[in-house]
Amino acid sequence: MQPYLILGFMIVLGYLAHNLTVSYAAGLLVILKLVLPQEKLLYFSSHGVNWGIMLLMAALMVPIATGKIGLSETLDVFRNPIGIASLVIGALVALLGRWGVDLMGADPEVVAAMLIGTIIGVVLFKGVPVGPMIASGLLYCLMKVLHLFFH
Secondary structure (H helix, E strand, O other): OHHHHHHHHHHHHHHHOOOHHHHHHHHHHHHHHHHOOHHHHHHHHHHHHHHHHHHHHHHHOHHHHOOOOOHHHHHHOOOOHHHHHHHHHHHHHHHHHHHHHHHHHHOHHHHHHHHHHHHHHHHHHOOOOOHHHHHHHHHHHHHHHHHHHHO
């Protein structure tokens, strides 16, 4: 019963904060929990992040698919400082995301805190809920730095 109460709270919180992404995600999980056996729900947990990233990447590539961004615009990123900085930051964020996914898999109690922090960021600051992986990656980096000083 507790999962339904928490998910129901998230549905209401997302609605009241005018951030339907949180409401839809929590609502989807309520439906999946009602109709799927536990092992299928765990399968969704282990593969859902990859499916979500795939959909996000596909959405970001639509300008390429529609021809709005062509080969010349793609090559132009190597010719200016903002383009080069974007490449470096994109690679860094991808690395942080990988570390974040690894940390969330290795240290499950971190997941709850990251999710709560992400929901706070989405609801209160109108953020975008891709933060748990990046936040976990930043936490991973912080843990490594602290380990250097305190171990």
